[in-house]
Amino acid sequence: MLVDLPGGWSPLLGRLAWSQIPYANPILAPLFVAVVIGAIILLGLITYYGKWTYLWKEWLTTVDHKKLGVMYIIIGLVMLFRGFIDGLMIRTQQVWAVGPHSTGVFGSLHGYLTPFHFGQVYSAHGLIMILLAATPLLVGFMNIIVPIQVGARDMAYPYLNALGLWITAAAAALIMISLFVGDFAHNGWFEYAPIFELQYSPGVGVDYWIWTLQLVALGTTLGGINILATVIKMRAPGMTWGKLPIFVWASLSANVIALTSFPALQVALALVAADRYLGAHFFTAGMGGNLMLYTNLFWIWGHPEVYFVILPAFGMMSEIFPTFSEKPLFGYITMVLASMAIAGVSWLVWLHHFFTMGAGPYVNTAFSVATMLVGIPTGVKVFNWAFTMYRGRLTFNAAMLWAIGALFLLLIGGMTGMMLAIPAINYMVHNSVFVVAHFHSMLLVIVYAIFGSVLYWFPKVFGFKLDEFWAKTMFWLFSAGTALVFVPMYMLGFMGMTRRLEYVFNTSWQSYLDVMELGIVVYTLSVLAFFILLYVSIRDHAKNRVGADAWGTSRSLEWMTHSPVPFYNFAVLPHVNERDELAWRRQHGIDQVRPAHYDDIHMPNNTGVAIIMGGLTFVLGFALTWRIWWLCIVSLLAIILLMIIRSFKGDPGYIITGAELQRMEEEAYRREAQIADSHHSHPVSGGVVGNAMAYQRNDSSK
Amino acid sequence: MSAHASTVDPKKAELWDTHHHSHDVISTRTLGYFLYLLSDGMLFATLFAAYGVLSYQHSYFGGPTPAEFVKPWYTFAQTIALFLSVLAYGFGMNALKHKNKSGLINGMLAAFVLGVVFLVLDIHDMSHLYSMGITIASSGGMSAFMVLTQVHATHIFFGLIWILVMIAQVMTKGFTEETVGRLLTLRMFWHLQAVIWVFVYIFVYLWGYIS
Amino acid sequence: MEIKWRNWLKNGWRAVALAPVLLLSGCAGNTYWIFDPKGIMAKTNLFYMIVDVVIMGAIVGLTALLVVWFMWRYKKGKNRGKYDPHWSHSNTIEVFVWGIPIIAVGFLSYFAVKGTFEINPYNPTVITHHMKPNGDPVEVDVIATDWQWLFVYPQYHMAVANELVLPVHTPVFFRLTSSAVTTTFFIPQLVGMIDVMPGMRTKNALMSDHVGEYQGIASDFAGAGTSWMTFKTKMVSAGDFSQWVQQVQKAPGSMTYASFNRFAQPYIDVHHHVVYFSAVEPGLFDHVMAEVMRGKTWPLPPMMTENMVEYMQKQAAEHRD
Ligand code: HEM
Numbered sequence A: 001m002l003v004d005l006p007g008g009w010s011p012l013l014g015r016l017a018w019s020q021i022p023y024a025n026p027i028l029a030p031l032f033v034a035v036v037i038g039a040i041i042l043l044g045l046i047t048y049y050g051k052w053t054y055l056w057k058e059w060l061t062t063v064d065h066k067k068l069g070v071m072y073i074i075i076g077l078v079m080l081f082r083g084f085i086d087g088l089m090i091r092t093q094q095v096w097a098v099g100p101h102s103t104g105v106f107g108s109l110h111g112y113l114t115p116f117h118f119g120q121v122y123s124a125h126g127l128i129m130i131l132l133a134a135t136p137l138l139v140g141f142m143n144i145i146v147p148i149q150v151g152a153r154d155m156a157y158p159y160l161n162a163l164g165l166w167i168t169a170a171a172a173a174l175i176m177i178s179l180f181v182g183d184f185a186h187n188g189w190f191e192y193a194p195i196f197e198l199q200y201s202p203g204v205g206v207d208y209w210i211w212t213l214q215l216v217a218l219g220t221t222l223g224g225i226n227i228l229a230t231v232i233k234m235r236a237p238g239m240t241w242g243k244l245p246i247f248v249w250a251s252l253s254a255n256v257i258a259l260t261s262f263p264a265l266q267v268a269l270a271l272v273a274a275d276r277y278l279g280a281h282f283f284t285a286g287m288g289g290n291l292m293l294y295t296n297l298f299w300i301w302g303h304p305e306v307y308f309v310i311l312p313a314f315g316m317m318s319e320i321f322p323t324f325s326e327k328p329l330f331g332y333i334t335m336v337l338a339s340m341a342i343a344g345v346s347w348l349v350w351l352h353h354f355f356t357m358g359a360g361p362y363v364n365t366a367f368s369v370a371t372m373l374v375g376i377p378t379g380v381k382v383f384n385w386a387f388t389m390y391r392g393r394l395t396f397n398a399a400m401l402w403a404i405g406a407l408f409l410l411l412i413g414g415m416t417g418m419m420l421a422i423p424a425i426n427y428m429v430h431n432s433v434f435v436v437a438h439f440h441s442m443l444l445v446i447v448y449a450i451f452g453s454v455l456y457w458f459p460k461v462f463g464f465k466l467d468e469f470w471a472k473t474m475f476w477l478f479s480a481g482t483a484l485v486f487v488p489m490y491m492l493g494f495m496g497m498t499r500r501l502e503y504v505f506n507t508s509w510q511s512y513l514d515v516m517e518l519g520i521v522v523y524t525l526s527v528l529a530f531f532i533l534l535y536v537s538i539r540d541h542a543k544n545r546v547g548a549d550a551w552g553t554s555r556s557l558e559w560m561t562h563s564p565v566p567f568y569n570f571a572v573l574p575h576v577n578e579r580d581e582l583a584w585r586r587q588h589g590i591d592q593v594r595p596a597h598y599d600d601i602h603m604p605n606n607t608g609v610a611i612i613m614g615g616l617t618f619v620l621g622f623a624l625t626w627r628i629w630w631l632c633i634v635s636l637l638a639i640i641l642l643m644i645i646r647s648f649k650g651d652p653g654y655i656i657t658g659a660e661l662q663r664m665e666e667e668a669y670r671r672e673a674q675i676a677d678s679h680h681s682h683p684v685s686g687g688v689v690g691n692a693m694a695y696q697r698n699d700s701s702k
Numbered sequence B: 001m002s003a004h005a006s007t008v009d010p011k012k013a014e015l016w017d018t019h020h021h022s023h024d025v026i027s028t029r030t031l032g033y034f035l036y037l038l039s040d041g042m043l044f045a046t047l048f049a050a051y052g053v054l055s056y057q058h059s060y061f062g063g064p065t066p067a068e069f070v071k072p073w074y075t076f077a078q079t080i081a082l083f084l085s086v087l088a089y090g091f092g093m094n095a096l097k098h099k100n101k102s103g104l105i106n107g108m109l110a111a112f113v114l115g116v117v118f119l120v121l122d123i124h125d126m127s128h129l130y131s132m133g134i135t136i137a138s139s140g141g142m143s144a145f146m147v148l149t150q151v152h153a154t155h156i157f158f159g160l161i162w163i164l165v166m167i168a169q170v171m172t173k174g175f176t177e178e179t180v181g182r183l184l185t186l187r188m189f190w191h192l193q194a195v196i197w198v199f200v201y202i203f204v205y206l207w208g209y210i211s
Numbered sequence C: 001m002e003i004k005w006r007n008w009l010k011n012g013w014r015a016v017a018l019a020p021v022l023l024l025s026g027c028a029g030n031t032y033w034i035f036d037p038k039g040i041m042a043k044t045n046l047f048y049m050i051v052d053v054v055i056m057g058a059i060v061g062l063t064a065l066l067v068v069w070f071m072w073r074y075k076k077g078k079n080r081g082k083y084d085p086h087w088s089h090s091n092t093i094e095v096f097v098w099g100i101p102i103i104a105v106g107f108l109s110y111f112a113v114k115g116t117f118e119i120n121p122y123n124p125t126v127i128t129h130h131m132k133p134n135g136d137p138v139e140v141d142v143i144a145t146d147w148q149w150l151f152v153y154p155q156y157h158m159a160v161a162n163e164l165v166l167p168v169h170t171p172v173f174f175r176l177t178s179s180a181v182t183t184t185f186f187i188p189q190l191v192g193m194i195d196v197m198p199g200m201r202t203k204n205a206l207m208s209d210h211v212g213e214y215q216g217i218a219s220d221f222a223g224a225g226t227s228w229m230t231f232k233t234k235m236v237s238a239g240d241f242s243q244w245v246q247q248v249q250k251a252p253g254s255m256t257y258a259s260f261n262r263f264a265q266p267y268i269d270v271h272h273h274v275v276y277f278s279a280v281e282p283g284l285f286d287h288v289m290a291e292v293m294r295g296k297t298w299p300l301p302p303m304m305t306e307n308m309v310e311y312m313q314k315q316a317a318e319h320r321d
């Protein structure tokens, strides 16, 4: 043992012991039972229907960017749900534990969560929402859309893409298992120095936090490299930089940020780990450490990170607005410049997260002005969306409503951001729920853009549209929830309520907390509406099937190939002539022209290596958390060995002949004609996402 | 006013990619690897920043400072070993140009041996410090010193494994698109580590020795 | 059926939009601490907030109106505005689109710089420039522990735990440090936040002309006891202040480094004990800082982080009356 650990340690199990399983906890124990039962039912169902081979061949070993993207989105939605439950728990604790006379249960003095448990809940909430909900959701959309929009058959590195997904999944699994084995960190999603040191956080919570984040950082870096290389190297012929769809530009700028900023996080975490595991003194208060170094390193990553998540959301909005305004995006060049400017300036503002740390007025004003500079390109974007609607022909379907909601939230978040950017104001509202309301406005921009995109691109990926009525119901419920939770939160900020209170010491805040609780209930209804939306849409999917150009007014390449997109994306790669290629072809009546003949194409093989690697990184993370050294060594060796083996084997890929392609394309065209014919004829086969394996099975039976 | 008047005549426009052009596997691969190295460079930049913050007099907290134990000549020997290793790798890559398999393998072997020399010197240095009671836990300054130098050494360690793997691959597979691509990316990796070592040598060892 | 649903939703939405307004008027009795400053520092902060909100609010409000107007005018099928399927660029609009934010940021930058100097915690010009020559500033050394506040009055060789009493019309200068972990010192109606860090010293200052009692908060998360780490700040007249000083100086307790070491043991101050110490070891503040820099910590027992249930029950038994 390298440091003095409070509590026991054994060579075999590390710090793991029965006492670390919270079987006596009145909240976690029933949850655990429910999860186990749910898992058994799920696994039973898969076995019963004999879906294991399908699952393994079509999903778990796939390298198809669309399926990987769908799995990213599923992880994101599951984690969004988990994060939402955390949010509900936070609100419930705060509405309950107000004033000295409030009751307490489950051993808590006030409310139902002890301070330590409450801390875990909000720390997990923040980390999950930003890094394991928003990020995978956005990465998922980039994965699905970017290659098709640039006219490629896959990402530049399909295997790496799968690896990124499974490492992200490992991170999600690690934070989920912290619910039932040990505890999670309790000092906030960004932690503080020196409270994360072993003396002040003796448990494994901070260690879970470190390795979860490290895995996310690794996965995101791999994903970022892939997207950048795809955009640089895989563009269809004729697609010059000036013709790049705006979502691709947004993804590009976001991933430039990711690639350059995540290393700062990785270093910050590694140094925290050095402190906690090796007894180093990077961030300790004494022995020559420097705790402010941590805060700086974290936010040097942290601020670019928030732009990493908002830029793709801006890109999504920039796709939705033109489609439902039926005209091109206003100020394409400006939009691109604004994205790049945001990406650049986002590097120079990190100190605004700790104006109160006591840097001199010269430093503070420099960062204050830099921060406000970010507001300029952000403002430009809002204006450009507005002028995209100007002289348009607006359809307010659900996707458009989400985009418009995002625009208004951006106005609010931008306004409050500009307030926080001024130190003289910041000193009053920093660390208060005002800041919480600010960044929730901003992060909700992302959530709104994501739900808009789910509606917008769902037909492309699955071949049928989602139900409009339930989508709108969900939108209005969600927006009502947003207003009910965050308007009072801003007001509480002005009343001086600070953040992260397990016990609310001022009783006059009660009524506002009540309203917020009501808002959370309304949010819950919107979650319900989402489930109904999925159910109804899948039930009626035969009725809502669509052809290639699902909305009829979209402008970019992905709408030129079939829905669902075949696993090879394009049988023949399109030649790009204009910025909005599809709109241009439609305008000139040549959008139905088919390629004259088909060549052989080359596709990558599936591989089980990626998911095994994901599993191993999970084991490694778990072993590190619990300090089970032998398991660390074993899993690390296994990872290295697997990499070497994979590198020896390589992937020759396989060839689809032109004739075979033609057969599949004709089949797809026939299906599309059927949809156009009537929506009520016999349901058409074809399942979700064009199936590579189905193709190969056909092939062998021939 | 419209954004950009159509410049392409839709009647004559080429709509589908008819001249089947394949992607250049090697350049795609090296681009990706370059991007990874970019993030690796950022990682070291951050570590250097941390070292900069933690190398003031008070960061050593009255304990040992690099000035007390750094032997510039010892580290200079490491520098020479690493540079010769890069040079040997260069000779190997030169052999690759002439499709000379044994030349490449000899160059790689030499690069490997010299890399091992570098690493052994580093490990010896660290165990010497340890025997003097200087560890990562001595002070904030020493933590930064140790982590920066040993993160670099870890990169070298993995590079050495990679060199071995590539020797084996070239022996079994010869020069395929895959192996050549990997040889090129490994060269980029090895060069970057040498460049970073120069910074480590100057800013950590020499500067630490002087101040 | 669907129609009904929709109507219901629409009306519901209206009610929701009204709710905040009702809240504002219905709960007017509540104090918006930030809008009701009682000290010159907090007042200055409010001034800049108003400036910012006016400038930004004008732009954001107009933009919102513009968007709503476009939404109304260009709705498909209504034919209110002309549809131009190709219009996507205008140099004039571009100039405004970039120009307006640039000008706004320019304005705000001026105020940002000015304000930062005025309330600079190390040398707030709003206080130092208005200091009366005979105004005898009061000095307070603030030491945060897990999870209590110790206020040392070096001029009077005394200290008080968890309560701050200060004279009005007098500049007050704080030096702040922490024993264990980082937190933030904040009195919403008097002075903005400043971080309090172990092994380091920060400063702040305040001045108030209003007698009264104001809430002080540890506004940065510092562990399990943060929510209870609050303190009352009493602004009193000069006469009352000297009387209070005499009262404290008669108290039995004294504060040396040894007793501080005990005081700083982790303790959740559920009932806000106020303790007076009539004597304080000179230079206690620097002594604590030096010890921390030498590596002194006050570790938390796992029972106060991992499984608080036990601890909270103990606390409940001790304190609930
Ligand atoms: C107009 C642009 C923006 C400005 C001027 C701005 C300004 C600020 C400032 C000054 C803070 C520090 C508040 C404090 O702790 O005292 C802050 C916090 C934050 N902002 Fe923004 N912001 C902007 C946009 C965004 C965007 C686009 C996002 C992300 C989606 C975002 C997410 C956050 C988050 C997550 C925090 C706080 C993190 C925490 O303390 O937990 N902001 N913002």
Ligand SMILES: [Cu+2]
Pocket: A087, A125, A126, A129, A440
């Ligand atoms: Cu939240």
Ligand SMILES: [Cu+2]
Pocket: A302, A303, A306, A349, A350, A352, A353
């Ligand atoms: Cu920021």
